[in-house]
Amino acid sequence: MIHPKLVVLDVGHGNCSILFNTRGIIVIDAGPGGSLLEFITEHKIRRIDAILISHADKDHIEGVVALLASGIVEIGLVKLNSDAMKGTELWDDLVYELDKANFEGKLKFEVGLTTNDANNLDYGEIGIEILAPRPYLAAKGPGATDRNGRLINTNTVSAVVRLTRKNIPMVLISGDIDDLGLSYLVDSGVNVNASIWIFPHHGGKSGQKNLGLFAEQFTELVQPDVVIFSIGRSGHLANPQPEVVMGLRKKRPTARILCTQLSKHCSGSLPVGESPHLPKIFSRGRVTHSCCAGSIAINLMVDNLQILPEINLHREFIVDNAPTALCKNW
Secondary structure (H helix, E strand, C coil): CCCCEEEECCCCCCCEEEEEECCEEEEEEECCCCHHHHHHHHCCCCEEEEEECCCCCHHHHHHHHHHHHHCCCEEEEEEECCCCCCCCHHHHHHHHHHHHHHHCCCCEEEECCCHHHCCCCCCCCEEEEEEECCHHHHHHCCCCECCCCCECCCCCCCCEEEEEECCEEEEEECCCCCHHHHHHHHHHCCCCCCCEEECHHHHCCCCCCCHHHHHHHHHHHHCCCEEEECCCCCCCCCCCCHHHHHHHHHHCCCCEEEECECCCCCCCCCCCCCCCCCCCCCCCCCCCCCECCCCEEEECCCCCCEEECCHHHHHHHHHHHCCCCCCCCC
16 A cells, blocks of 8 residues: 655755655655756656646746656646746746647646646545635736735745645645735635645745744744755755744744754754765755755654654754754754
8 A cells, every 4th residue: 555655855945845645646846956856766756647836936846847858757747827927048948848748748737726726636645735826816927916006926826735634734835925925825714724834935035024923924824733944055045044933933832843954044064974864865965964854754644644854863963963953942
């Protein structure tokens, strides 16, 4: 019997989650570069049943381009929302190649990933809910304004995906939804509760000046036991932002926090040598010793929710290597 699991892949600064459902493999965002391709090569995956793209930013879409170029994996379906304001060459290349592959019968390419997809994504025991955006926001699209004159951007229409089992909320994957998108989510009255939450924007800027308040408001809705920040060590960004973690802790003081890579806020230097706490799966930061939790493997059993890296081993790593760790609550 197939036991469903979710892998939150360490791709550096970006998002990519792979759901091994009971009747198919679903990718939710594809990260930057070739990390997803390396993972599926390592695991000898030959078919991905669906790819759901939350929005048009490079750190969520580039991995699809790498998959298409490789030709080593069969793809059943790709769903995303349109974004006429995203003028990047990468976005243009992606939608062109997807349309071409759709025309040639190599995959099914659908424009539209909204709350109307509630019953369209049945790949097994793990239910896939699209909690945002509503069709109104997706139809207006980035660059437009809503009826109150508020500007809609790429992040406003970011898809929010929740995984459930036996109707029990398990994982919330919130893309890069911003404060305006969150306000529509709140106004819809939908329950967004989940045990595990992949925090939006990698714990960085959300479109709201008060990052702590955004974190408080969203955390109050989700009520998570575990929060994941998919972050990169390299580059000019240093996420998660301390204000975000403080806002999160204010509402969920005992939640376990995991970052895929070691934040610069937590340590000015990188560990030396191997990190035995890491699961034995691909992690982008492994070679450079940039991992904190690395790629995170979640067993999606209702009565036995297990997360790797194992909590005690991970805490030992943090104590030894992250003197100013933001996540400490012990």
